[in-house]
Amino acid sequence: MKAMRDDLHVLTGSYALDAVSDAERGDFERHLQRCPVCEAEVRGLRETAARLALACAMTPPARMERRVLAAAYQTRQLPPLSAGRPRRAPLPSRALPSRLAFPRWPLPRWLAVLAAAASVAAAVMLGINQLSAQHQLDQARATAIARVVTAPDAHVETARVGAGGTVTVVTSAALREAVVSASGMAPLLSSRVYQVWVMSPSGARSAGLMHRSSLLAAVRPGDRIGITVEPAGGTARPTTTPVAVLPV
């Protein structure tokens, strides 16, 4: 009995990584209900596994959001478990059939979309040349940014901004380039913008207005990256105290 329990306890890691068979999972979950020590360990290991997952985050295709939201709003949600029962719902994995039918758009919607598409087609044709030029630029920029982020010598710095948000600077000394990206920054009035600066002992040079990610060229060791709030359109020199300063 003791031997068997030890054997089961060793399974905490494999269970947290979903590396057990369905039968073993069932046995182990029954064991967990009687073993608070195992349960505590599983929690920590499951959080650890989540970090392994976060390390491979990837942007899904844009169409996925529309599909998921449309499907969700046509799907009834489960009620909470009744208060009388212990709140230990085993993770819901088998609760759904493994393949859900995602609703295709109903026909009238398609027709509406087609009609709308036809009416804007001419307008689109007019703009398409500029658009594809812009698209190529965006592609080139995205590729250049990806090159820095994935460089073997990529060095990462992050800083929290007081008013909210995070700024991350990834620098490749070999490429002499840096990528600045921001997320969750506090919204500004329409008369204000965030502006990025490369700051060196000889002064600050503008790296343009803040995008979600900006590529900075000719970055030297010892430079610092600053972000300030400036009047719309940006300025030639920083006029306010930076909300964030990061080393490269």
Place this chain on the structure above:
Amino acid sequence: MSRPEIRRWQPEPDQETLPLDLATLLSQVARGDHRAFELVYAELSGPVYGVVRQVLRDPAQSEEVAQEVLLEIWRTASRFDPDRGSATAWALTIAHRRAVDRVRSENACSRREQKAAEPEPGEDDVVETVAATLEYQRVRRCMDGLTGLQRESIELAYYSGYSYPQVAQLLGVALGTVKTRIRDGLIRMRDCMEVTW
């Protein structure tokens, strides 16, 4: 040209309040709040899709499974219990388990041709990549502290979706050894990344 950039930073009309943490958002989702679910989607779709894709590889299947996972998050939000772990771990456990279920329930890939086109790289991808790069570097650094066998066992089990008997076979070691290495390695990762649960 600068106009869209300026507008990007303005608050949306219905978004005066700052985003809440995931656990709070999930409790709102459980009450059927669409806006909260959109925020949850924004927060979790990248990690969910990424881990599913890591295990399944095939983009079309990964998209399908990631959709199922996100829908399940909507459906079962009321079952999330903040006393038992973080919202992120709850969601990513669902994601990983579903990806593994898919691998084990079929000869992956044989069923369908790769139908979904690869998403084109854009700005959002880069932001996602930067965030993942940060987490990746942390994970990598901690992985470096493991023994070779611990590291390989964890990678084969988690990232490739193999069961521990399959891992044992691939590495040519005893079952008990793999179970122990996975557990010891994960415990070391937990301590190295200062996971607090």
